[in-house]
Amino acid sequence: QVQLVQSGAEVKKPGASVKVSCKASGYTFTNYAMAWLRQAPGQGPEWLGWLSTHNNNTFYARKVQDRVSMTSDTSTNTAFLDLRGLKSDDTATYYCARIWGGYQFDLWGQGTLVTVSS
Amino acid sequence: QSVLTQPPSASGSPGQSVTISCTGSSSDVGAYEHVSWYRQHPDKAPTLLMYDVTTRPSGVPDRFSGSKSGNTASLTVSGLQAEDEGVYFCSSYAGSYTWLFGGGTKLTVL
Numbered sequence: 001q002v003q004l005v006q007s008g009a010e011v012k013k014p015g016a017s018v019k020v021s022c023k024a025s026g027y028t029f030t031n032y033a034m035a036w037l038r039q040a041p042g043q044g045p046e047w048l049g050w051l052s053t054h055n056n057n058t059f060y061a062r063k064v065q066d067r068v069s070m071t072s073d074t075s076t077n078t079a080f081l082d083l084r085g086l087k088s089d090d091t092a093t094y095y096c097a098r099i100w101g102g103y104q105f106d107l108w109g110q111g112t113l114v115t116v117s118s
Numbered sequence: 119q120s121v122l123t124q125p126p127s128a129s130g131s132p133g134q135s136v137t138i139s140c141t142g143s144s145s146d147v148g149a150y151e152h153v154s155w156y157r158q159h160p161d162k163a164p165t166l167l168m169y170d171v172t173t174r175p176s177g178v179p180d181r182f183s184g185s186k187s188g189n190t191a192s193l194t195v196s197g198l199q200a201e202d203e204g205v206y207f208c209s210s211y212a213g214s215y216t217w218l219f220g221g222g223t224k225l226t227v228l
Contacts (some may be wrong), residue, residue: 044122045209066133105164
């Protein structure tokens with residue numbers, strides 16, 4: 001079955017870091033780039049960046065580029081999102097999504113709720 | 119926060135048609151033929167409905183159609199059915215490997 005399965009919900013304090021995983025199955029992991037997005041309650045998704053699973057090249061949104069890292073492990077077909085220096089407005093559901101055809105996201109993970117609260 | 123502007127809500131009766139707009143700028147929607155649409159149900163991930171403005175992925179009914187004029191893209195749902203309810207988001211490639219999304223439109227079938 002073609003799917004992306006993400007790690008579970010996290011609660012973090014301001015200033016802490018969080019690492020979210022996204023395990024792919026049912027397709028050749030390195031054939032598709034992976035994007036990371038987040039969605040705050042009641043809002044549209046926000047694109048955070050993308051990762052080439054083939055060579056680990058990355059491109060990050062300016063808003064988070066100083067605090068984010070995206071990596072992958074081809075031995076386990078897993079992509080990772082690291083976000084440092086968490087703030088309350090980082091509270092959101094974080095999604096990994098496969099980039100298909102270069103410009104659209106055709107397969108999404110189930111989402112990981114990250115709550116930042118003191 | 120959302121850069122692409124969508125109406126917050128839309129509605130129609132079963133069998134009717136409804137159109138949802140998505141307005142960006144000449145740097146994103148107006149510049150590229152890479153507008154896509156997604157539908158999201160409560161507490162679920164978005165699913166792809168339309169890409170490259172007018173192309174439906176396999177499995178999406180032909181009741182869904184897309185178009186673009188200038189800086190505004192549109193998604194039309196014809197022959198509304200109860201299962202079409204959900205929140206619809208547009209997305210546009212914005213150059214330099216970046217993407218923008220709209221704030222979402224909640225579609226209600228009356």
